Amino acid sequence: MIRAAVVGAAGYAGIEVVRALIGHPAIELVYATSDADAGRRLADVYPSLLGVTDLVFAPHDLDAIAHDCDIAFLAVPHTAALASAPQLIEAGVTVFDLSADYRLADPQVYEAWYGVPHTSPDLLAASVYGQPELNHNALDALAAKRADGEAVLVGCAGCYPTATILASAPAYAAGIAGVGPVIVNALSGVSGAGKGLKATSHFCAADENVNAYGSTTHRHTPEMEQALSQAAGHAVQVVFTPHLIPMKRGLLSTVAIPMAADISLDEIVAVYMHAYEPSPFVTVLGAQMPRTASVVGSNNAQVGFALDRRSGTLVSSCAIDNLDKGAATQAVQCANIVLGLDERAGLTTMIAPVV
Amino acid sequence: MIRAAVVGAAGYAGIEVVRALIGHPAIELVYATSDADAGRRLADVYPSLLGVTDLVFAPHDLDAIAHDCDIAFLAVPHTAALASAPQLIEAGVTVFDLSADYRLADPQVYEAWYGVPHTSPDLLAASVYGQPELNHNALDALAAKRADGEAVLVGCAGCYPTATILASAPAYAAGIAGVGPVIVNALSGVSGAGKGLKATSHFCAADENVNAYGSTTHRHTPEMEQALSQAAGHAVQVVFTPHLIPMKRGLLSTVAIPMAADISLDEIVAVYMHAYEPSPFVTVLGAQMPRTASVVGSNNAQVGFALDRRSGTLVSSCAIDNLDKGAATQAVQCANIVLGLDERAGLTTMIAPVV
Amino acid sequence: MIRAAVVGAAGYAGIEVVRALIGHPAIELVYATSDADAGRRLADVYPSLLGVTDLVFAPHDLDAIAHDCDIAFLAVPHTAALASAPQLIEAGVTVFDLSADYRLADPQVYEAWYGVPHTSPDLLAASVYGQPELNHNALDALAAKRADGEAVLVGCAGCYPTATILASAPAYAAGIAGVGPVIVNALSGVSGAGKGLKATSHFCAADENVNAYGSTTHRHTPEMEQALSQAAGHAVQVVFTPHLIPMKRGLLSTVAIPMAADISLDEIVAVYMHAYEPSPFVTVLGAQMPRTASVVGSNNAQVGFALDRRSGTLVSSCAIDNLDKGAATQAVQCANIVLGLDERAGLTTMIAPVV
Amino acid sequence: MIRAAVVGAAGYAGIEVVRALIGHPAIELVYATSDADAGRRLADVYPSLLGVTDLVFAPHDLDAIAHDCDIAFLAVPHTAALASAPQLIEAGVTVFDLSADYRLADPQVYEAWYGVPHTSPDLLAASVYGQPELNHNALDALAAKRADGEAVLVGCAGCYPTATILASAPAYAAGIAGVGPVIVNALSGVSGAGKGLKATSHFCAADENVNAYGSTTHRHTPEMEQALSQAAGHAVQVVFTPHLIPMKRGLLSTVAIPMAADISLDEIVAVYMHAYEPSPFVTVLGAQMPRTASVVGSNNAQVGFALDRRSGTLVSSCAIDNLDKGAATQAVQCANIVLGLDERAGLTTMIAPVV
Secondary structure, eight states, rough: OEEEEEEETTSHHHHHHHHHHHTTSSSSEEOOOOOOOTBBBBHEEEEEEEOOOOOBBBBOOOOHHHHHHHHEHHHOOOOOOHHHHHHHHHOOOOEEOOOOTTSSSSSSHHHHHOOOOOOOOOHHHHEEEEEEHHHHHHHHHHHHHEEETTOOOOOOOOHHHHHHHHHHHHHTTOOOSSSSEEEEEEEEGGGGOOOSGGGBBHHHHHHHHHEOOOOTTOOOHHHHHHHHHHHHTTTOOOOEEEEOSSSSSEEEEEEEESSOOOHHHHHHHHHHHHHHHHHEEEEEEEEOOOOOTTTTTSSSSEEEEEEEEEEEEEEEEEEEEEOOOTTTHHHHHHHHHHSEEEEEEETTTTOOOOO | OOOEEETTTHHHHHHHHHHHTTSSSSSSEEEOTTTTTSSBBBHHHHHHHHTTTOOOOOOOOOOHHHHOOSSEEEOOTHHHHHHHHHHHHHHEEEEEEEETTTTOHHHHHHHHHHHSOSOOOOHHHEEEEEOOHHHHHHHHHHHHHTTTOOOOOEEOOOOOHHHHHHHHHHHHHHHHHHSEEEEEEEEEEEEGGGGSSOOGGGGHHHTTEEEEEEEOOOOOOHHEEEHHHHHSSOOOEEEEEEEESSSSOOEEEEEEEEEOOOOOHHHHHHHHHHTTTTTTSSEEEETOOOOOGGTTTTSSSEEEEEETTTTTTTEEEEEEEETTTTTTTHHHHHHHTTTTTTTTTTTTOOOOOOO | EEEEEEEESSHHHHHHHHHHTOOOSSEEEEEEOOTTTTSSHHHHGGGGTTOOOOOOOOOOOOHHHHOOOOOEEOOOOOHHHHHHHHHHHHHHHHEEEEETTOOOHHHHHHHHHHSSOSSHHHHHHHHHOOHHHHHHHHHHHOOOOOOOOOOEEEEEEHHHHHHHHHHEEEEEEEOBBOOOOOEEEEEEOOOGOOOOEEEEEEEETTTTEEEEEEETTTTTHHHHHHHHHHHHHSSOOEEEEEOSSSSSSSSSEEEEEBSOOOOOOHHHHHHHHHHHHHHHHHOOOOTTTTOOOGGSSSSSEEEEEEEEETTTEEEEEEEEEETTTTTTTHHHHHHHHHSSTTTOOOOOOOOOOOO | EEEEEEEOOOOOOOOHHHHHHOOOOOOOEEEETTTTTSSSBHHHSSGGGTTTOOOOOOOOOHHHHHHHEEEEEEEEOOOOOHHHHHHHHTHHHHEEEESTTTTOOOOHHHHHHHHHHHSSSHHHHEEEEEOOHHHHHHHHHHHHHHTTOOOEEEEEHHHHHHHHHHHHHHHHHOBBBBBSOOOOOOOOOOOGGGGSGGGEEEEGTTTOOEEOOSSTTTTTHHHHHHHHHHHHOOOOHHHHHHHHEESSEEEEEEEEEEEEOOOOOOHHHHHHHHHHHTOOSSEEEEOOOOOGGGGSSSSOOOEEEEEEEETTTTEEEEEEEEEETHHHHHHHHHHHHHTTSTTTTTTOOOOOOOO
């Protein structure tokens, strides 16, 4: 068994990594850290885990992790991984960082959007962006490096970028997308705003309400642009507007993409079918639009389409679970690839509720 | 007191017109029809009205309405008003039609999107589109006609078009919008799908879920295009994607509009401030995005903006109540104007819940 | 116009008093205090009020209130009114206290349940418990005192006690209830837990969940026992279990009452019909159970019944809005009575949403 | 692998049995029947299953089931199993009936509450009530019979009875409960009302609302009385009031039990701890109240307590998933026992969401 730590395990993404690892056939969770909850049983903080695990939150002790673990998942706020990741890598621990610190290839873009300089640009240069459907080859290359004994780093994709990439990257990669900005409207459940107490996450503020926020300024914008530009081979601009909607989990990204030329919906669907043929987690629905309820609690993504042929605009919509495919289970999927395991290991028993 | 009928009063829009008229100082509700519920007290079907009104649902009897009423609100499915409206108008009853039958000026567009020929094109030609912020002058002209003793017809705007028009028409009217399709993503509470029992309105299907539907094919598309083209003075294309989200009421339309030239957010806000200066029901929030919870249960609309200057894209978001500003109270607002009353009559006591 | 202050106007109960007073025909809101939000417009904190009021939050300045106002509503945490109320009364301001400080007639019971001594027992002795359906006569007597120029104090009832009293007091007053504890199970929307940020009010904790809390220890227990004992003329024990359920507003109290003797449901309904005959706000539904959605946003209460004749147990269920009939509008109802106004003044336009 | 059929697999309970069997190590799902959806893929009706199973709904063909399957789960409306179960048993298929047809030992009680005569009283007499924590011995005895080659029948417990039994049976079995009716107030998510379209399951009716229904007349009442009387060894009366609350899944039963004598909470907790010591699925929380969110999607139950020593009343609250421990996974648990498998087989990977 590969021994794993989850750093920041008491947050929503961290505890979901814990949950995903509990049933994993090849990874054993040995460390789950939380400074605030250190010493308490995970199940006392999250009673869903009563009868499931007796693990106790440990303090954030990187030396202990380095001593005991082969891999670590960092489920920490951005900037916190800037310091932790290099230390763990140096100690030979392969790292899957769920924070934003190792997602943007250009440190200047990081500084521009996150307001702090990037303190480990070399490690950033060696890291791979962890969105497996976009970046499987790079993750495979990392697996080879690790097989040679090197500790490696994956900067796991953000939730909005994951759904947006899945909805739009194949159109750019196939060259059927045209010039002009991509208009991304995304809708997230409230868990996307985290466990911290804030006025906008109060039940009475979030229930029976929807509003846009962070339009054009949200930090996931450069991450989307980087991914779509990589797929397209040229710069792509994204106009991104997220909305918070009254549900706990689930994320939908509905993307309007200008087409390069007149094209039929069938041809578009064929492009996506081809792109996702190797992926065990993405289902192409065709002309049917995906429901977030069909994917919550799982690593699955579903993508559907509509085409406005008059204006040459493709509307592509992708549903994921913001904490799973958008964070925790996608990190496990990355880990499976980098560790040379079956990509699906531990993830197939996580099925969205049928009701 | 002006004597009013509500036809189709047991549906969601109809009963909300009833609720709005209960406190109206100048309009008296004398008829509320429902074939299915005829003979039952409104309060027995909608217990919110217990202690509020003892009115009983009457059958759909246009002769009786023509005999007893000055005005009628038609809260009926599309095509049902094609027959009723002419009969009422002929009998001297001024009609506010909440169905889609008298919204589209071109009968061929109606036939193309609704699948049936328009059977009263002359009346359609004389009717006015009932979105007061866009069409106040035309409604004022109708008021003059009615003052001269003529029965007139208002084809009240749909819910998605109302929010979308409020979010975008001023940019087109002022000439700051540029070429290219408008990308409209709208989110509606489940009451927008009506009172009828359908699988998608089942609590277990709608709760904790979001999905797009009817993208590029929804019947409100030509209504939006007609309104924005009227404002712009040239044809505007709309790519419209509605979503159903887990809340009872409220509607948000988030619109991406290509700007004609480089322009600041302040200049844009000034355009909207100027446009809505005469309107008692629209609040321009500036760089803050509106919340649907702030307007539900009222005739109010709130509009906010973000500007992506890199791509020259304005993101404008408008929040309304789908059943009120999107249907019932907007019809009452139209009635107030056409009847020569204070535009706000009966509508100021309807305030969105503060919590 | 009677000039009113709302102290603690930024909390959920306080802002709802504000909302109720905005349309009041005889009371003018001149002061709304909030130390945290002083200087900000109410509408900036609660955007529902945009276009409705331009009032600005004032600091908590009792001298200013005493100088400018005839009456004050205290929407403050318990113990805060212990000090404020005497000062205002002394200055001639009639006080409607929404806190728990003047509800329990026995200062020792107050100390036992709230953990602090009651510092103004004389004022407590002169105050009246503000649950109008139970205590109309005492409130009328207060009105006479005030008409004689005396400043008076009403200790407005709590939310759970209000619904529980309405569900059960007539059975005790009529002598049809028997010996043995009353089993009260109540369900409240999350706004009952207040605006403060706490883990249990986070959307992700409250949504799609229910749990009991404070069973047998909730501070509303002695308030219920006091009211039912007053109605019965002898001591009544209450076993009270509240639950938080995933809705913003609304409160249901379902009460199991042992009957004194065999009795039919019709006879029981007749007892309640008779008891509530003078009350404009309580509807007796008979054998039909009330829905909270039918009363939210209003001062209305609805009561329904089931009878288990085998065991001689009456199940009585009452629905109210926790912030309105359970706090804010009931305080205004008390104010109407004490000020000699129509009991319904300002409250009839607040109708629960029909959808 | 044991070959299983699910009859009525398109309903909420049926499809949840399907979901539970998908990951089962010893039971293979080979038949899932639905007359309405026959010929369609399960995943087309329930898109959560896309990528999970390619199974197609079969028509209700008992001969085919008898030919191909060792066991059958009947997820059908009451009365439908009266006919199907005997036919399957006769053909040698062991049956787990999720309907109400084989729960009540006395056919006259069945007829009194369900309004139809019981047509297979002999089979009823041989069947066992499927609530494993109450009836493990009887299920073990059935396992022995089946091991001897006999087809056997389990009448699986209802959702409300399951939670109520778990909350209260140990007190009766231990003799600490006293005389007088048990007051049961239970709260269920809307899925408890089934997949059928009805006005009360419409999102706009169920959301932001709670109401009691079926108080004292709900058909689960005799089932609770039978179970508690069995535990007590004498007749126990139940006053049962269910409520529908705005969540998809989850069920809480809060039970007020008169104690026989003065007793401490610690002693009570010890009684329950002892009773559930052998059960892998029930967690006794002690003085903490359970949350439904901690058990949804799993076969787990959590129980907590409060004691009103003044009146000698125990308040016991149990949280389960209405479709899982209340129906589908409890049926699988019964099957595990009757088939001689590990009681937990296939059920441990179903963990409630941590967020």
